[in-house]
Amino acid sequence: MTFEEFVTTRGASLVRLARLLSGDRHRAEDLVQDVLARAYVRWRRISATGRPEAYVRQMLVNANRSWWRLGRNRELPYAAPTRAEVVGGEDSMVVERDHLWQMVLTLPYRQRAVLVLRYYEDLDDSAIAEILDCSLPTVRTHAMRALAKLRDLRARELANEFGGTR
Known part of the structure; x- marks a missing residue:
């Protein structure tokens, strides 16, 4: 499978996974973009593992964890709006x-x-x-x-x- 085919078939699911891990749609898109950029450089080696999806998922999980560890989280929390349903x-x-x-x-x-x-x-x-x-x-x-x-x-x-x- 080429890198382009992988991104076409699995890109949306990687963004959804990143969104659930990070809790933020925009950060999820940034994480996936960073991970795919790093994966592109090493795609021959990644695809040779026979499990490129698992490898890229692991890269995504690690990238999300690194984001928190590196102190990039400068967002200020706010009280969630309460709305009676x-x-x-x-x-x-x-x-x-x-x-x-x-x-x-x-x-x-x-x-x-x-x-x-x-x-x-x-x-x-x-x-x-x-x-x-x-x-x-x-x-x-x-x-x-x-x-x-x-x-x-x-x-x-x-x-x-x-x-x-x-």
């Missing part, structure tokens, strides 16, 4: 999905990466372990902790919403 309204499913992804973005980096690769990219644990360069038990531990954290966050929200305490 009618339960069962047309937008309620979109709002719920967006809210879930906002909770996912609060997770530590590796936990978030495991969930995105497992549930969005539909990869098995061995592929995730290869991409994140860790062991299978580590992948499972990150997934277990991430899901427990999301359940806990949701339970606290529901308790606050309905006046209970937790």
Whole structure:
């Protein structure tokens, strides 16, 4: 497969993966562009591995992690706008999905990466372990902790919403 064919067939999915990892559409596009520029220079070696997609995914995960480590994150957080939605309204499913992804973005980096690769990219644990360069038990531990954290966050929200305490 040539580099051009790879970008044509997998480019959009790489941007979606980067968006889920980074939480920002513009940063995702920049990450993918940087990764593809580096991959282009080494494409013969990457395609010779027989698994160019896994290799480029790993480059993307590492590039996103490096972005945070290098202190390029100079953005100032702002309070998310609150908008009461009618339960069962047309937008309620979109709002719920967006809210879930906002909770996912609060997770530590590796936990978030495991969930995105497992549930969005539909990869098995061995592929995730290869991409994140860790062991299978580590992948499972990150997934277990991430899901427990999301359940806990949701339970606290529901308790606050309905006046209970937790």
